[in-house]
Amino acid sequence: MTELPEKTESPEKTELPAHFTVTGGGFMPTRFAQSHWGDDHLNGPAIVGLVARGLEKYCGSTDFRPARLTVDLFRAARNVLTTLDIRVVRDGHRVHSAECDVVQSGRVTARATLVQYRPSAAPAGRLWTSNVGFPGPPEADGTIQPYVGSDASGWTRSPAEHQNDSRKRFYNDGIRVIAGEANSPFVRAATVAEATSLVTNLGSAGVGYINGDVTVALSRLPVDEWIAIQADSHQAADGIAVGTATLFDGLGAFGAGMTTAIANPAAQIDFSTRDFRSGSTYE
Numbered sequence: 001m002t003e004l005p006e007k008t009e010s011p012e013k014t015e016l017p018a019h020f021t022v023t024g025g026g027f028m029p030t031r032f033a034q035s036h037w038g039d040d041h042l043n044g045p046a047i048v049g050l051v052a053r054g055l056e057k058y059c060g061s062t063d064f065r066p067a068r069l070t071v072d073l074f075r076a077a078r079n080v081l082t083t084l085d086i087r088v089v090r091d092g093h094r095v096h097s098a099e100c101d102v103v104q105s106g107r108v109t110a111r112a113t114l115v116q117y118r119p120s121a122a123p124a125g126r127l128w129t130s131n132v133g134f135p136g137p138p139e140a141d142g143t144i145q146p147y148v149g150s151d152a153s154g155w156t157r158s159p160a161e162h163q164n165d166s167r168k169r170f171y172n173d174g175i176r177v178i179a180g181e182a183n184s185p186f187v188r189a190a191t192v193a194e195a196t197s198l199v200t201n202l203g204s205a206g207v208g209y210i211n212g213d214v215t216v217a218l219s220r221l222p223v224d225e226w227i228a229i230q231a232d233s234h235q236a237a238d239g240i241a242v243g244t245a246t247l248f249d250g251l252g253a254f255g256a257g258m259t260t261a262i263a264n265p266a267a268q269i270d271f272s273t274r275d276f277r278s279g280s281t282y283e
Contacts (some may be wrong), residue, residue, distance in 0.1 A: 096217045160271040
């Protein structure tokens with residue numbers, strides 16, 4: 001089915017920034033959806049947040065929990081009217097699966113798959129678990145601009161101070177997907193998880209790998225408005241990179257992100273030359 005968006009507040013009456021407004025039977029990107037990769041490119045969090053919202057809204061269930069969202073970014077999304085084509089793939093007793101296409105100008109620019117599981121009792125026995133540590137988030141000051149951190153430089157508002165080869169982390173509440181509509185915990189987790197690419201691919205010269213996908217896996221939903229993601233691994237060979245990261249809230253680790261990326265040196269993002277506006281993304 002094609003999602004027919006419901007009317008929301010006008011941009012003039014919306015207090016907080018958002019990636020999209022509803023117009024003409026679809027979604028129109030705002031300036032906050034703009035990417036640093038190109039003048040007419042949309043950023044990854046905008047697309048991931050949009051598909052997460054659509055899949056949850058039309059295929060979600062209180063009896064099931066979102067366990068995995070994978071978004072394949074086929075083409076660069078543009079600053080044009082955007083629609084979603086959503087369909088249920090499997091409606092089982094323990095497993096639900098659905099797909100969502102992001103359509104622009106008659107072409108599919110991204111495709112997402114959502115897997116949901118019915119919660120149940122844990123099996124018997126003890127299992128190995130990793131001892132993933134997090135240094136603790138900064139004190140949020142009431143503004144919407146996210147924080148970027150690294151082992152070498154601590155927490156700052158701009159990624160420019162973190163163009164180094166130490167471990168990276170990101171702390172954000174996830175900018176609203178739709179103007180006038182608060183993000184759900186699932187949408188917030190998916191949007192922040194897209195920063196797996198940022199925390200794993202940000203190096204001493206900026207970001208030179210552009211991700212072609214992102215997967216977020218969740219054992220539970222976040223309980224806080226602001227959540228964090230921290231890099232776990234990064235491997236690269238012949239211009240192809242793989243990165244993994246862990247998601248945290250106030251209770252601890254609750255999920256993981258993974259992304260694959262391809263070298264894009266011609267459009268390398270050097271954050272030291274960029275001007276960041278409040279609420280803007282870093283990709």
